[in-house]
Amino acid sequence: MSDIKINESSQVEDKAEEKEEEKDWAAAKAFFEHLKTNKPRPPKPGFAVTIAVSSRTLFNMVAERLIYEKEGVEKYVAYQVEHENEPLKPGPAFQFVKALMTVNARLRELYPDSEELFDIVLMTNNHAQVGVRLINSINHYDLTIERFCMTGGKSPIGYLKAYMTNLYLSKDADKVTEAIDEGIAAATMFMPETENELCDNQLRVAFDGDAVLFSDESEIIVKQRGLDSFFEHEKKFENKPLAQGPLKCFLEALGKLQRKFYAKNERLDCPIRTFLVTARSAASSGARVLKTLRSWGLEVDEALFLAGAPKGPLLQKIKPHIYFDDQMFHIEGAKELGTISAHVPYGIGQKYHRGKLIEQPKKE
């Protein structure tokens, strides 16, 4: 009898919470609809593709970071407050965010009542005082960011989950690793040395294959048993789908939005384009990758098999707004030639650098 009561009471609590959530959502919707400036309102988190960007990926805060590291947090906060009205320069994720806004505009045209849009949240460890400069900078560039999470020093992981984040971009490798461990797609962003001219009406996202879209199972074979073993293994298991990697869900989310354009006959003019850029070769190990994607019901617009050739020049041609790879070697190559790259710290690739095993410091 008491069990039934407990269930009932928790059901009642859940219902009450749901009602409160609906009230909040309705109030927010009403607020934005009554704004005279016609600002697009943020979508409902459960339906949207939520991208959380940190302050250092959205804006260039290299100089400020130096102050933080050399002079401590108090001086850093004081400096930021002093320069509050100076807009910050764009950071590595800036172009990506602008491209997301472009896609949203197209989606709103085709589906005015849909909540299936990109939702951008500024997720930063900074204190609220520093936040004022961030808000001023966002105002300056007129970015559509209406959700903010300034944790004042606390870990953002809990908040990422609370916002049902689909992708987290940060400059802090520790936080990114933590997010991946918790099952959230995340990557550490790097600013390229030169800036390529990017497409302003299409979002272009490039992914590495192994240990990014797929698990690192094949990568392990390469590192531990060599390339020949790898080719044999892939041929043998061509029809067995690979396990999924940390960014598979993000590709899936992009695919869902792409299909909305296809449904309205916009396939040729789709403002989202996805690329697979893999060191695998089309002739041998490539088939397994394509078959895996097919088994997941996912597709990429362009699959590029490099058979071991350097990725940098090809990426320079593709000009993606973001390129995900698990190996720093490739990231560095991409950076040199102007590609905005994001490192996914996942899998066995982290223990190696340029093919050699890194000495792991003894754990105390």
Added chain:
Amino acid sequence: MLLSSTNQEEEDDEVASKGGSELFAVRRATFLTIFLFSSVTAVTFRVFFTRLRRQRVDREAEMVSTVANVDVKQKDADHALVVAISCSAVLEDADDGDVHRVGVAFPLLQALQSVNRHLVEANSSESLLFDVLLITTDERRQRQSARIVSSTKHYGLEVSRFCFSDGEDFVESLLENQVQLFLSTEPEEVALVWQRGVPSSLLGHQTWSSPSEQLRVLLCGDDVIAAAAAESAQRFWSQLGAMRRRFGVLGSPVSVAVMTAHGGRRGFADALATLRSCGLNADEAHCLAGAPRGPILELLRPHVLLGGGLR
């Protein structure tokens, strides 16, 4: 025949005069009785009503009595941040024993004490401290006053004053004691106190009630702009801000968070600017813009929650 009639007349007269004087006597007696009776009644009533009035005056004096806790050093009321907590939130009824059980506000009270400790450690003559007052808001609780005092002593609670009110005038006593923050588990009490202009927080399912190292205050930004008109709110924010500034950016025993639930970044920026102009710099700030607040509140775990549609 005529003689007898005269006699009759005389007899009649005699009777008449005798009757007249008798009537007068009766009338006189009646008047006297009525007079005596009414005066006795009047006196009785007067005595009765005087006693009644005296009783009511006594009761009025009893309705709110503020008692200082002699075990605790009294704070300087002009500089301290006076916080009143409803008794039932701190001490719950226990059927047996002389001592109450601890209530949901107990960890909050400990957090307030922890902040005071840190403030005094940094500066032994600090006067900007939390000045805690326990207040009863109903007659039943008022009658348990002795037990409340002994429970407070038992748990070593740093309560400077007790306000034993039986209900009707508890808001008045809050104002008399210059209370700047009122905390209670009863929504009606919280609403009533807010109406009189004193910031108050509902303690319950949205606030944190487990032991913690840090006092966490959450202000709902949507209401901050509206509340900014009230002098009491401004004073509270500026004192809280001053208290927060006694500690560094990291590792502070008190943390202030701001959350806007509905509006976009403009309202968010305005709320931060308004608080800053009152001298309060938030540590954490969240702009939800319609996102569900439940998961965020679970992470913020505030002890005190001001605003947010809970009034």
